[in-house]
Amino acid sequence: MRVPCLSVLLLAVAAFSFSTALEPRFQEWEGDRHVSDNILQAALGDGRKLFAKHFYTKADVYFHNGYYPTIYDANEDFKQGCVAGGAHHAEQEEMEDFLGPAKDWIDAFSRHFFPAHHTHLGETTGYGPEHDGDPDPDGDHDHHHGEGKASEHATGPGAAEILPWLRLSAELDPQRVETYVVASYWLRSKLGKVDEAEQFLREGLQANPGDYEILFELGRIYYENREDVAHARNIWELALRRWQEREGGKSDPPLFVYGSILNSLAMLEREQNNYPRAIKYYTALKEISPNPANIQLWIDYLKTNGPPIKVGLSAPAPR
Amino acid sequence: MNSPSPLPVALPDLVPAAPGVSSRPCAWTNIRAVASVTVKELYRRKDFYVLFVLTALLTLVMGSVSIFNQDNIVRYLKEICLFLIWGASLVIAITATARQIPAERESRTLFPLLAKPVTRAQVLLGKFLGCWSASGLCLVVFYLFFGMVAAAKEHEWPVLHYFQALTLHWFMLAVVCALTLLGSLVFAAPSSNNTITLVVTVGILLVGRHLKKVALKLSEPGQTLLTGLYYVLPHLELFDVRLLIVHKWGLIDWWIWLAALAYAAIYAALFLTLACWLFRRKAIN
Numbered sequence: 178m179r180v181p182c183l184s185v186l187l188l189a190v191a192a193f194s195f196s197t198a199l200e201p202r203f204q205e206w207e208g209d210r211h212v213s214d215n216i217l218q219a220a221l222g223d224g225r226k227l228f229a230k231h232f233y234t235k236a237d238v239y240f241h242n243g244y245y246p247t248i249y250d251a252n253e254d255f256k257q258g259c260v261a262g263g264a265h266h267a268e269q270e271e272m273e274d275f276l277g278p279a280k281d282w283i284d285a286f287s288r289h290f291f292p293a294h295h296t297h298l299g300e301t302t303g304y305g306p307e308h309d310g311d312p313d314p315d316g317d318h319d320h321h322h323g324e325g326k327a328s329e330h331a332t333g334p335g336a337a338e339i340l341p342w343l344r345l346s347a348e349l350d351p352q353r354v355e356t357y358v359v360a361s362y363w364l365r366s367k368l369g370k371v372d373e374a375e376q377f378l379r380e381g382l383q384a385n386p387g388d389y390e391i392l393f394e395l396g397r398i399y400y401e402n403r404e405d406v407a408h409a410r411n412i413w414e415l416a417l418r419r420w421q422e423r424e425g426g427k428s429d430p431p432l433f434v435y436g437s438i439l440n441s442l443a444m445l446e447r448e449q450n451n452y453p454r455a456i457k458y459y460t461a462l463k464e465i466s467p468n469p470a471n472i473q474l475w476i477d478y479l480k481t482n483g484p485p486i487k488v489g490l491s492a493p494a495p496r
Numbered sequence: 497m498n499s500p501s502p503l504p505v506a507l508p509d510l511v512p513a514a515p516g517v518s519s520r521p522c523a524w525t526n527i528r529a530v531a532s533v534t535v536k537e538l539y540r541r542k543d544f545y546v547l548f549v550l551t552a553l554l555t556l557v558m559g560s561v562s563i564f565n566q567d568n569i570v571r572y573l574k575e576i577c578l579f580l581i582w583g584a585s586l587v588i589a590i591t592a593t594a595r596q597i598p599a600e601r602e603s604r605t606l607f608p609l610l611a612k613p614v615t616r617a618q619v620l621l622g623k624f625l626g627c628w629s630a631s632g633l634c635l636v637v638f639y640l641f642f643g644m645v646a647a648a649k650e651h652e653w654p655v656l657h658y659f660q661a662l663t664l665h666w667f668m669l670a671v672v673c674a675l676t677l678l679g680s681l682v683f684a685a686p687s688s689n690n691t692i693t694l695v696v697t698v699g700i701l702l703v704g705r706h707l708k709k710v711a712l713k714l715s716e717p718g719q720t721l722l723t724g725l726y727y728v729l730p731h732l733e734l735f736d737v738r739l740l741i742v743h744k745w746g747l748i749d750w751w752i753w754l755a756a757l758a759y760a761a762i763y764a765a766l767f768l769t770l771a772c773w774l775f776r777r778k779a780i781n
Contacts, residue, residue: 243739249706
């Protein structure tokens, strides 16, 4: 009995010794097909991107308190992802009423058993006292589910409900930049978690080095939340360079983020009384803006070296 | 889960009708007796305990995750827990019901059972009542767990909302149990009955509400067939009120809730009537 036991022990020690000797070499081996330490990414492969999109949509579903079109309901407005949009206006909300009138008695009856009215996180859903965000100002607790009091944005801790799905979506598809930007927006503006927002954006930058959308959002953290103008300027200028490197040569480049970066830089320089630089950015913005006349007003105003302008004032009327 | 159940320790004490006395109390007593044996058999099996532990484990693991250092996030946890509860309850109800008659036949306890003063219909109704009651007991445990987990995070206990959700869920399982019992008389093996009933149930839950929308996009005769199916099928998705619970919508109107329960009762009765009729005509051997 001793010989078999000792043989097994010898083999185990030999295996352990080999593994400790070979593991460092394997890590440096060029033929290593190891791509990711993330078990989800390894297990799901490219299919994880489908799941990532699904979970991103799930965040939008949560934003709407479960009221969301299925694949059988055609509504393009929802496909834009309201969780990324922010403010909703009355006309837009009417367009998003994808259910329409009941088609038959079963349809009418079934609408009592699922969310059938358009609300957002933070609005009353007939659940007694408001729990998700700001309290109902009128104290009117509507017990018919779905008749929410309008508020334009999800507020308070209720906005946190979308975060798990955004987190999961980012885990599954780190190259999906929108997830980082949207999560950061909700973290810093609705929940006051600026550090977490910055940390999440930096994770996004690690997965997407030099991405201009993430850089722009990071700059907004430094400008709006930390009030670190110098840092914000550097990051926005980097974002601008990255956009020009990646999108500048294309025939139909995405202009929305480019315009946002230019506008933010122009506003920053204007606040810091760097009028020449502000004029430079406004000039670039004027070329792509749908409202160049207004931009020109700002340029003209700054060229006259007017008094320092506080952010928030509207452009001066033409003389 | 598909293995035939062992011989019951004792056949139910079935009461024959005394001469000149109405047989209705005896029928109910017989049904109750068969049901009680069925319930005991079900809670002696491992199915429920395994699924409950799995549900609890997954829920607690998901609940322990910290997301952006935010402690009060609860909806995702409720959704995951309810999803697991629905999956587990469907599996328990369908597998438990599907093996009732075949197991009795294979273990040859059906003959001595029917030799007692009990009709085939009473046996069938007793099996249904037992499976449905057992499903209800499982649901109570599941929803209690769900309520505790939700209360731990959001510090409130909307009892009436959970009560509505539980009763609607339970009555949905009544339709499923009745359908499965009917299937056990139609299909050859419990495995095929399990699969087909599960597929049909999940299919109805997923697309039942949208059948008419799909039908409108088809050409004839598909449109008419699908529309007919839409009106004939039991709309089990009516009883799925998870979104209302997760997203904290208000209570369902009590008359609407009652109407839904009546809707389920009608379909369950229909399937049971069909099953009784089939069972009466079926050769046991």
